[in-house]
Amino acid sequence: MTIRDVAARAGVSPATVSRVFTQPDAVAPDTRRRVLDAAEELRYTPNPVARSLARRRTGNLGIVVPDIANSYSAMIIKAVQLEARHAGYALFVAASEELLDDEERVARALAPQVDGLLLASPLGTDAYLRELAELVPVVVTNRLVDGVSAVVAESAETTGHAVEHLHALGHRDIAYLAGPDGYSNTRRLAGLRDAGDRLGLRPVVLGPFPARFSSGVRAADLVLAAGVTAVVAFNDDIAAGLLNRFADRGVRVPDHVSVVGHDDTALAEMVTPRLTTVHIPAGAAGVTAAQMLITQLRGDNGAPRRSELSSELIVRGSTGPAPARPA
Amino acid sequence: MTIRDVAARAGVSPATVSRVFTQPDAVAPDTRRRVLDAAEELRYTPNPVARSLARRRTGNLGIVVPDIANSYSAMIIKAVQLEARHAGYALFVAASEELLDDEERVARALAPQVDGLLLASPLGTDAYLRELAELVPVVVTNRLVDGVSAVVAESAETTGHAVEHLHALGHRDIAYLAGPDGYSNTRRLAGLRDAGDRLGLRPVVLGPFPARFSSGVRAADLVLAAGVTAVVAFNDDIAAGLLNRFADRGVRVPDHVSVVGHDDTALAEMVTPRLTTVHIPAGAAGVTAAQMLITQLRGDNGAPRRSELSSELIVRGSTGPAPARPA
DNA sequence: GACGACTGTGTAACCGGTTTCGCGACGTTT
DNA sequence: AAACGTCGCGAAACCGGTTACACAGTCGTC
Known part of the structure; x- marks a missing residue:
């Protein structure tokens, strides 16, 4: 089911069908109706890959974390995923398994198929991170690199x-x-x-x-x-x-x-x-990083931003007065 | 940097450049050299989106889990991610947050941009899962649906x-x-x-x-x-x-x-x-499911497969003889 | 020396959308 | 009634690759 099938069915040009799905009110109400009906009958849904190619943006974000199973990473992924979905982005997740080489390989592989990349606690050198940031908008967390947007929640x-x-x-x-x-x-x-x-x-x-x-x-x-x-x-x-x-x-x-x-x-x-x-605040850091990335993608000039979240000591039961003598 | 730039630089046609990157030994060694050099100098790397469109496969897999932060999900994601990367696939991760609607929405959104989809402990109806499986190769875990490949590790x-x-x-x-x-x-x-x-x-x-x-x-x-x-x-x-x-x-x-x-x-x-x-065995289930999906993508006819992994009671310290009378 | 097989490469169509540009119809202004 | 602006739509180029097909050149065979 391509856009041309729908166009033929609705008796309009492919361009019009495209408009119906991208700028609906640029097309007359009854034409729109016809197109939508045709699309419905043909169970047509625009191919996101073709759309990405034409628009030159993918609608995807990527995140590279040190280790998926680690619960700190999981909190960030979760936050980012929600935020991304909310803004209409899908999320690629990759893990470096704490290996420098993998981190770099994975990040480079992801870069060309996403609109923006999040790196959680990256291991790579500053130079490499800057280079990556040339390639694609990048936000890092728990790391400071000149020229790269960052969210730190670490004091x-x-x-x-x-x-x-x-x-x-x-x-x-x-x-x-x-x-x-x-x-x-x-x-x-x-x-x-x-x-x-x-x-x-x-x-x-x-x-x-x-x-x-x-x-x-x-x-x-x-x-x-x-x-x-x-x-x-x-x-x-x-x-x-x-x-x-x-x-x-x-x-x-x-x-x-x-x-x-x-x-x-x-x-x-x-x-x-x-x-x-x-x-x-891992969740907050994820949310902030995702939002930062998304605002950057919306054009908001390319200047790197930086956000600092505050950490805090939470006293619970595992600390108490020192014993008279060591254990 | 497009393939045509490289072609011009190397003095060959775009087709030849494409071949160098897809079937290297279909092109003469010295031509290949020239192309690779040109690509190197131009820092060219094939655009995966364009490639996906032309090849009609994306090189991506998707997984939908109930909750990313849940450690059971995390184990599966991790296993799948590794297996996917190993086979040259990137992985989309999405969470349904245990919401039926979200699961369906997310799965449908992912479907057209992946070659195969994994659903971990899906909530949806059998009918919907079968329908999804028409759209794109699907493997489910912890769930049995007629006509859909499955890995169960639950007895x-x-x-x-x-x-x-x-x-x-x-x-x-x-x-x-x-x-x-x-x-x-x-x-x-x-x-x-x-x-x-x-x-x-x-x-x-x-x-x-x-x-x-x-x-x-x-x-x-x-x-x-x-x-x-x-x-x-x-x-x-x-x-x-x-x-x-x-x-x-x-x-x-x-x-x-x-x-x-x-x-x-x-x-x-x-x-x-x-x-x-x-x-x-969540990890093993993830690995098996990913492999199953990948073999299916490699053409291995479309017949749904099924794999059953065995669970086991692990006795540790939290169980002991019953007390004389209830607590 | 002619023929066929094989190799290596180029041409051009194609994947499925988006978008620029231009044109005709229509409504408004003078 | 002429001039102008707006609106809705279509034609066609384009995004950046892949690949069917054609073609030229080389080699081996009879």
């Missing part, structure tokens, strides 16, 4: 608040479980160090660990061996792994050791005790 | 095993927390009833509940009020919610009450105690 300060919180509870020996090298980990580490310096603490840094539950399980024993009374983990998954292993070893949280996560994913509320964690 | 029997397990532990009063109406819930309920009849038990059915953590939290008190000693939940999220609320109320698992989940998502290992759960 070193808030990690600092976590340290202050622990310090106020009497903790003096704190460990940080590093995540994969990248913007987030660097910022979190910086916030930790700053606050540590201010308060006269020298946090022990362990890792880097993959940002997974199993890393936390493994790290738990290292933490105990390090003789600290509190741990700040790169993310909630790692923190949940800690809690799990601590429970198995009979180490009570927060009585023996306090645990702080990052991200405030759904998991934080699901574990026992609930996680004290640095809330990163 | 009523395994839910029955959970009941036997509980019965063997001395439980006589069991509750089932129903999930959203659909294939999975129906099967699970059937398995439960069958086993119940066989063993002389009459499970109390509560719900239906949305398949979320918060449902479990809410359901926990209903469960206690029902005076049962064991609960089988529709999925792990609900089960985790139960554990959470039980912990808050001081109800010990499995001493006071035993809990069984479904799906064996990552969460099952993350909670305390670890969840006894019916393992559904």
Whole structure:
């Protein structure tokens, strides 16, 4: 069923049929009726591929995340997907699996078939990201690159608040479980160090660990061996792994050791005790990034924009007063 | 940069350039060299949209899941995405948000711009699914529809095993927390009833509940009020919610009450105690479904296929001997 | 040396839409 | 009644590739 079939059936030219579907009030009401009826009878629906070619825009957005199964990514994808659909875009999703090469390959493959690209916590170099941004409108999250629009929902300060919180509870020996090298980990580490310096603490840094539950399980024993009374983990998954292993070893949280996560994913509320964690507004970041991209696509000049969302320490049950002596 | 630019630069016709990129050994080695050099210098890369139009296939697959943030969906998406990429396809992801209308709308919107469509646990009617399958090759998971290829990883029997397990532990009063109406819930309920009849038990059915953590939290008190000693939940999220609320109320698992989940998502290992759960091989189902779809696209006649994966009861810490008297 | 098979390449139609441009009909203005 | 603006529509070019077909040149065969 092509536009020409419909045109023939309705006794008009293909151009008119096209208009009916793109600028309906550029065509006389009764002609429109005839065309719509013909389209209906033929069960015609415009071919989006042909339309993309002619219009030179696809109506698609793409997003590249480090790992789909990771709940932080999932929150962003979900937000972006909703926002995209709302604006009439479909969404391509691709995962880099935390591999630099894949990220680049995937992004380049996606670029020519989308109108805009979102990169969540990208690993690539600044130069590559800028180059990609030449090719297609790009918005990155959790990353700052000159000349590329960005949404960050990451503040070193808030990690600092976590340290202050622990310090106020009497903790003096704190460990940080590093995540994969990248913007987030660097910022979190910086916030930790700053606050540590201010308060006269020298946090022990362990890792880097993959940002997974199993890393936390493994790290738990290292933490105990390090003789600290509190741990700040790169993310909630790692923190949940800690809690799990601590429970198995009979180490009570927060009585023996306090645990702080990052991200405030759904998991934080699901574990026992609930996680004290640095809330990163992933959903809001996704929405903002998507909107930013879409406004850019609507012509709003090409100047890169930047948006900063505020994070916040959420105190729950996994932190408490430091024990008299380390676990 | 179009194919004609490259052709001009290399001193050949557009057809030859096209051949270089599609059937490289149909063109003489030195011509090929010249074309590739020209393409390189012009940083030319074939426009996938134009290519899709001409070839009448897009190189894209689509997947519609009930909820992206749901970890069961995430496991499937991840598996499918990997498999798709491996076969040279990009993946569209869309969520129905558990809304029937959205599912249909989204699927129809995706259909014309993909070569094949995967529907994970679809809600739509059989008729609609069959109709969709006329439009574009479709594979569904966790659902059986005549004439549509399917992968099921759901067996009523395994839910029955959970009941036997509980019965063997001395439980006589069991509750089932129903999930959203659909294939999975129906099967699970059937398995439960069958086993119940066989063993002389009459499970109390509560719900239906949305398949979320918060449902479990809410359901926990209903469960206690029902005076049962064991609960089988529709999925792990609900089960985790139960554990959470039980912990808050001081109800010990499995001493006071035993809990069984479904799906064996990552969460099952993350909670305390670890969840006894019916393992559904979501990843394998995703891989199988994707492969099935891809083989179908490769011409392998149009006959609908069907694949059944086996589920399995995984016993972990959340189930134990029935207490002398209900909690 | 003529014939046929095979290779490599170009011409042009095609995929299914969109959009520029121009034309005729009609209504308004003077 | 002539001049002008507006409206609705069609013809045709175009988006950027692919591919059927034709054709020229080369090689092997009898």
